Amino acid sequence: MSTNNTMNSPTHSLVLYSNSEAETENIGFAIGNAMNCGTLIGLNGTLGAGKTRLTQGIGKGLGIKHGQIVSPTFTICVPHEGRIPFLHLDAYRIQTAEEVDELGLDEMLENGVSLIVEWFDLIRPLLPTVDLEIQIDAPTKDSRNFAFSSKTKNGKQILNALKSKNLNQS
Ligand SMILES: Nc1ncnc2c1ncn2[C@@H]1O[C@H](COP(=O)(O)OP(=O)(O)O)[C@@H](O)[C@H]1O
Ligand SMILES: [Mg+2]
Numbered sequence: 001m002s003t004n005n006t007m008n009s010p011t012h013s014l015v016l017y018s019n020s021e022a023e024t025e026n027i028g029f030a031i032g033n034a035m036n037c038g039t040l041i042g043l044n045g046t047l048g049a050g051k052t053r054l055t056q057g058i059g060k061g062l063g064i065k066h067g068q069i070v071s072p073t074f075t076i077c078v079p080h081e082g083r084i085p086f087l088h089l090d091a092y093r094i095q096t097a098e099e100v101d102e103l104g105l106d107e108m109l110e111n112g113v114s115l116i117v118e119w120f121d122l123i124r125p126l127l128p129t130v131d132l133e134i135q136i137d138a139p140t141k142d143s144r145n146f147a148f149s150s151k152t153k154n155g156k157q158i159l160n161a162l163k164s165k166n167l168n169q170s
Pocket of ligand 1: 018019020021022023024045046047048049050051052053054071118141142143144
């Protein structure tokens with residue numbers, strides 16, 4: 001019988017709903033609380049979807065002081081030190097594969113640094129297997145849908161933690 005990674009690692013998924021920035025922060029907080037070292041989280045969604053707001057919640061869950069996580073407009077990536085070290089990366093302005101290579105992200109992940117990537121789809125092929133992917137959609141001005149999918153044990157563990165919390169599920 002043939003086996004492959006897809007068969008061995010089914011995608012686990014979850015959708016959470018938010019009706020305010022505070023609810024989005026709560027979702028992020030729960031993710032940050034559940035995160036392990038060396039976790040790669042990819043965020044997708046258009047401009048203004050809430051990638052940075054969610055990351056601020058994640059930072060809070062990781063014990064980062066309020067106000068430290070901002071939209072990384074001029075810098076591609078910003079390191080933070082909370083309960084675990086993590087890097088907030090915005091791929092929007094990345095032009096070449098070399099720019100990503102120079103960051104040495106594979107090595108950082110192996111050394112236990114966790115990584116949160118906004119505009120993940122733009123650099124997906126340049127990164128190792130993502131633990132948790134989050135697609136953010138904005139059906140109305142104040143509502144947001146967070147569609148989670150995980151393919152690794154690490155990502156699944158975060159999803160299970162989210163399922164056990166009192167967050168808006170479908
Ligand atoms: N439920 C919500 N969750 C998150 N942001 C929301 C929500 N409702 C409205 N917003 C607004 O959406 C914008 C999200 O911005 P931001 O997180 O910087 O987006 P991105 O990083 O995806 O470009 C903010 O202006 C915020 O006030
Ligand atoms: Mg952003």
